Amino acid sequence: MTRIAITGAAGRMGKTLIEAVALNEQAELTAAIERPDSSLIGSDSGELAGLGKNGVAVVADINDVINDFDVLIDFTAPVATVSNAQACQAASKKMVIGTTGFNDQQQQDFDSFIQGIAVCKATNFSTGVNLCFKLSALAAEILGGEDYDIEIYEAHHRHKVDAPSGTALSLGEAVAKPLGRNLKDCAIYGREGQTGARDRNTIGFATARGGDVVGDHTVSFMADGERVEITHKASSRMSFARGAVRAAVWLQSQQAGLYDMQDVLGLK
Numbered sequence: 001m002t003r004i005a006i007t008g009a010a011g012r013m014g015k016t017l018i019e020a021v022a023l024n025e026q027a028e029l030t031a032a033i034e035r036p037d038s039s040l041i042g043s044d045s046g047e048l049a050g051l052g053k054n055g056v057a058v059v060a061d062i063n064d065v066i067n068d069f070d071v072l073i074d075f076t077a078p079v080a081t082v083s084n085a086q087a088c089q090a091a092s093k094k095m096v097i098g099t100t101g102f103n104d105q106q107q108q109d110f111d112s113f114i115q116g117i118a119v120c121k122a123t124n125f126s127t128g129v130n131l132c133f134k135l136s137a138l139a140a141e142i143l144g145g146e147d148y149d150i151e152i153y154e155a156h157h158r159h160k161v162d163a164p165s166g167t168a169l170s171l172g173e174a175v176a177k178p179l180g181r182n183l184k185d186c187a188i189y190g191r192e193g194q195t196g197a198r199d200r201n202t203i204g205f206a207t208a209r210g211g212d213v214v215g216d217h218t219v220s221f222m223a224d225g226e227r228v229e230i231t232h233k234a235s236s237r238m239s240f241a242r243g244a245v246r247a248a249v250w251l252q253s254q255q256a257g258l259y260d261m262q263d264v265l266g267l268k
Contacts, residue, residue: 002252004245005031005069007084008076009058010040010048013098013237017073018049020241026249031065032058035080066091071248074099075240078106085113096248097121098240100166118254122261123166125243129217130261132232133174136219139228140175148221148228149198150175155208155216163207164189171219172203 004021008014009032021029032045038060046054059065062072062084072088074081075098088095095114100123102110124130140150152175154168164172169183176183181201188204198204215234220227234240247264262268 002027002249003030003068003070004028004248005033005062005065005072006045007033007062007072007074007080008035009045010034010038010043011076013075013241015049016237016241017075017244018045018054019051020238020245022046022049022051022054023242024245024249027245029054029056031068032056033062033065034058034060036060062087066093070094070252071096073244073248075244078102078110082106082109082113085110085119089113089115089117092117094118094248094251094254095120096125096244096251098123098125098244101162114258116256118251118256118259120247120251120259120261120264122247123170124215124240125247125261126232126234126239127243127265128239129167129232129234130243130265130267132217132219132230133170133262134267135230136171137174137178139219139221139230141178143221143223143228145179145181145201148223149200149204151204151206151220151222153206153208153216153218153220155210155213157212157214158210160209163209164205165207165215165217167215167217168205168207171217172205175219176203 004027006014006017021027040058041060043058044053045056045058046052071094073096074084081099152168152171154165172183186202188202218229218231220229250264
């Protein structure tokens with residue numbers, strides 16, 4: 001049995017993760033954490049998730065429960081995730097990270113703090129999305145970049161704070177690698193005005209934000225006379241939560257190192 005802690009437990013994703021842990025026979029929720037200023041500190045985490053009491057109270061400090069779990073699942077914000085990584089490294093705890101939007105300094109700090117522990121970090125833990133990563137890379141390899149223009153579209157709810165989504169960027173990386181391109185050099189994140197003819201070596205991104213969209217992603221390979229599209233649409237956060245809990249159970253038996261969902265699913 002893998003003992004799991006969830007941080008951001010009172011948030012939308014946190015509540016879904018609590019439910020996903022309850023649905024996994026190989027996992028047990030043993031700690032729930034929220035930011036110190038939350039009015040829900042001390043609440044029963046099971047009741048927060050609509051499951052009834054589970055006896056795991058929400059706490060404000062990861063260090064108060066650091067000995068109560070094997071794997072921390074963190075889908076919060078970069079500042080909190082970096083701090084949690086420091087605490088987990090000190091206690092030799094494992095981590096599943098779904099946080100996106102790290103700036104360069106935060107990424108550098110995070111990379112330093114996870115040295116010596118097992119971490120599974122992914123921009124998306126959905127099994128279907130990870131299959132799309134694989135299919136997109138295969139499509140890029142087969143279709144090539146000479147005859148096909150590549151565009152990536154993503155849509156999320158109005159509350160998402162980073163753009164493009166981490167998943168969209170991962171899809172960009174997936175198609176850029178087999179084409180021998182560096183995404184940082186070839187990505188186009190917006191178009192306006194007289195942009196001129198499209199440079200075929202670029203990979204374009206389009207972002208939409210609104211309503212309660214959980215997550216839509218499409219990679220389009222467009223040529224004269226035909227278009228190939230690989231699309232994933234998420235209607236519930238449970239697809240991400242189930243994958244994250246699956247990753248936590250898998251990570252429990254792994255040695256120190258940095259893994260992703262492709263490792264968990266055996267797609268590499």
